Amino acid sequence: MEMVPSRTQCSSDNHVTQSWSVGEHSKRLVGSIEGGSSSSVGCISSKPDFSKLKDEICLDNLSIKELHEVFKATFGRDTTVKDKQWLKRRIAMGLTNFCDVSTATFVIKDNKLVKKGKEDSCNNVNLSTGIELPAVGVEYHEDLLNSHSHQIDEHQTTSGMRSGNNGVEDNCGSEPLAADQRAAKRVRRPTKRYIEELSEAEYKEYRGRLISSTKNIEIRPLASKSHARPARNVSLEGRTVMMRLDSFGGSGIQVPCVYRVRRSQPRKNVMALLKFHPSGIGRTATLVRKCLDVHGSQMDNGSVNKVLKTKSAPEQTPQQYVAESKKERPSAELGQNMGLKQDTSDGNVVTVRTAKGGIRRKHHRAWTLSEVMKLVEGVSKYGAGRWSEIKRLAFASYSYRTSVDLKDKWRNLLKASFAWTPVDKGVNSRKHPAMPIPAPILLRVRELAEMHSQVPPPSHCASKQAACGGRSVYETRPGYS
DNA sequence: GTTAGGG
DNA sequence: CCCTAAC
Structure with missing residues (x-):
């Protein structure tokens, strides 16, 4: 899903629809191949047309056979497609793609093979006077996308030169910005706080998408590598901090089981968030229940099931009370100052989820x-x-x-x-x-x-x-x- | 952090 | 008992 926008941008951007010089690209392509990429060596021998290419060329002028040759030179394989339009676009896309690759290796500049510098090859492309390729027809749009994606796969798997780019490319930005733009276009992980406030299910879903988008990297090694957070209940300030078993792709990583709603201040924020995730409350409840399942013994008894403690309180002696912590204090600031308070009061304090999504202490100890x-x-x-x-x-x-x-x-x-x-x-x-x-x-x-x-x-x-x-x-x- | 007051 | 403005 993340790849689609970039792809569409690649395909619909200036490369194809705007004027550029095929000759430049072709030469650069050849240079690129000769320079380092061994993946398409086979096509060097079959590049007859490239040697006689002048500065500019229009694919329109080529016959289907010639297009086939160009295609082969471009992709290193034959094609049986007879559709001239398709071939042209396919080649155009392929060359555009190679524009990327070659940027990282060699660049043709002033008819000379130049080791890759800081110059933006794409700028050369754009500036060069060229014959316009026919505009990409709408009817080919999807085909174009598919073919392009195939090319991405090819380059990623065969040449390996684009591996790790996640298929998201900003081909033609000015070079110094290209990296940043590329990074910016990548789908960013939500902030930690956001993750914390996301319901687990959604986060899992998100992780799933993210991981699948990164070519199905193995989850388990990744997760376990992310420095093992202690899978146990840690004690902070002498209080037991509930850990929740968070299923980072089933890796079993545990994170502090903090309530997503802090007492007092930021309820509005959370509610605003919940508006975007209407099912958040229910999921959170599920999460809490899960937490209880995992560490039921340490959870406040009945806090999830909203079992209010019946008031046998008046019978209790103050000595029993002393053991109780009087008031929840902020603890277990998960890494940052997120302000999330944790209701770790032990004893008879029962936290109850209100209809508004907040948490009330619902202490109710009758006054003796x-x-x-x-x-x-x-x-x-x-x-x-x-x-x-x-x-x-x-x-x-x-x-x-x-x-x-x-x-x-x-x-x-x-x-x-x-x-x-x-x-x-x-x-x-x-x-x-x-x-x-x-x-x-x-x-x-x-x-x-x-x-x-x-x-x-x-x-x-x-x-x-x-x-x-x-x-x-x-x-x-x-x-x- | 405390207090007052509404809920 | 909770929440929050006001101090």
Whole structure:
């Protein structure tokens, strides 16, 4: 697939359709052959017409027989085709091809055989006054392509002079740029990041195409040669990094099993990418599942199957919690600073893929009463809003509670406390509270909130707030501070 | 990095 | 609990 554009360019470009001197090419061809290429030696003896070629020649003037000879001289083999047009084009293409080859060896310049220099032979071709060949007919287009591709194969396999060029050639650019242009036209491997974000299937597909386009180079040696990445779970920062078995052509190379969606920032990018790969989400899920299959024991239990941990959490002791890492940290930056974070939290943290393609922690560890009390105590001691301080000083042993968690919980407590009325008989008004908060605590929360001039969450509780005394929290009470 | 606030 | 703007 990659070869087609180059081929079409070769065929439809200036070489054939524009004026050029066959004589120049023919001589260069001969020089090229005599100079080094041994693949077509057989045709030297049968090049009678070339010796008498003048500076310019028009294939139109040649008979079919002569065309046959030229053909033989060009390709080193006979042809039985009687079609003059076909022969002309075929020869033209062949010579064009040789233009390439000869550029790398010898060049005819001013009727002298010159060792290949920096001069662009193609420029000579273009500049030389020549008789125009008949324009390539549309009806021959495909034939032209095929024949040209055959020629490429021939040159690659027999002469070997073009091996490694992958058939992509920019025949006639200015010489200094030719290499670059050639390289540029080659299909580039996507950037590492892009690869990382590609779903595995697509990447495999891509690899397949790429490899097939490079003449079916053996995959396995290539892959295994690409310096063995350790096929094991590496440990970074004392954390186990999940490796995923990536099938680089079945080579079994393992790469870190990073989620393709990082927390926080670049979700937009990923989503933009997923728009181009609509099935990306599903494939990614498949990938993750695969990862689980390979290293199921090390995966967060149920993370793929979206099994939410049922809350037996309140029964757990803080000692159990300590072992857990509190928060995922960026780790395993795969080579570059791609910013991909890895959710390597062990323990009860369950990552869940949201509908948007993001990943949520879905931690949900219910707040225990002791935690709430500690929070209230911390707020009363350090003040609401100094969450990091509270976290550091009062929640040092609760590694799974982040300062944000404290803040959120306090907010909820605030909401609950102001929603609560003495009529509720000691518990908050939720129908099925996960953990009924005792009235004293709620009262204490409310007291603290009023102390700190905290505004209760704007909701329907405003009426309740008015009902319970009619005193607004906006009123600072001089007695407290 | 922390905090506040919306979701 | 997540996300993100604002600091």
